Amino acid sequence: MIVLTGFMGAGKSAVARRLARKLRWEALDLDREIEALAGKTIPEIFESEGEEGFRRRETRALREALGRSEVVVSTGGGLLGREENRSLLEGRLVVNLDAAFEELLERILRSPEARPLARTGEEGLRRLFDERQPLYRAVARQVDTRGKTADEVAREIEDRFLESGNGGRP
Numbered sequence: 001m002i003v004l005t006g007f008m009g010a011g012k013s014a015v016a017r018r019l020a021r022k023l024r025w026e027a028l029d030l031d032r033e034i035e036a037l038a039g040k041t042i043p044e045i046f047e048s049e050g051e052e053g054f055r056r057r058e059t060r061a062l063r064e065a066l067g068r069s070e071v072v073v074s075t076g077g078g079l080l081g082r083e084e085n086r087s088l089l090e091g092r093l094v095v096n097l098d099a100a101f102e103e104l105l106e107r108i109l110r111s112p113e114a115r116p117l118a119r120t121g122e123e124g125l126r127r128l129f130d131e132r133q134p135l136y137r138a139v140a141r142q143v144d145t146r147g148k149t150a151d152e153v154a155r156e157i158e159d160r161f162l163e164s165g166n167g168g169r170p
């Protein structure tokens with residue numbers, strides 16, 4: 001199994017789908033999983049349970065996902081903010097998708113209503129991005145996505161981290 005991290009708009013879900021197709025694995029989008037289990041959308045969860053409620057659900061969904069094999073998991077941009085999640089990912093094959101803030105902002109602002117934390121606008125997003133940088137940087141495996149398509153990023157992950165035929169073990 002492989003887990004993709006990175007800020008909102010980094011292309012985690014799109015890359016996960018493409019990589020899973022290449023590997024003939026399953027793509028699992030943690031945010032969609034949380035929504036399915038909750039029976040409501042992420043904005044609705046934030047509305048009724050607050051961010052804390054969402055984070056509890058996120059950790060639960062992560063635990064569940066980690067029990068599976070042959071799966072490419074795309075995570076929400078805030079996943080690494082919780083110590084518990086970082087511990088759960090220890091020893092796992094985690095790849096962070098690095099991107100320039102300007103690129104991320106453009107993608108996020110295309111559909112801001114889908115992301116409750118995007119409602120703070122550019123300034124708030126910039127702050128969140130800067131705050132979280134150390135968490136993303138701490139991930140051992142990094143892919144620079146600047147100027148690359150989701151296909152190219154997926155191919156790079158496969159070449160650099162999975163070519164050895166290790167079945168997704170780190």
Ligand code: S3P
Pocket residue numbers: 006007008009012031042075076077078079114115116117
């Ligand atoms: C969040 C990112 C979102 C989603 C939720 C919170 C965050 O996922 O999990 O809105 O804290 O950055 P994406 O990174 O897929 O947008």
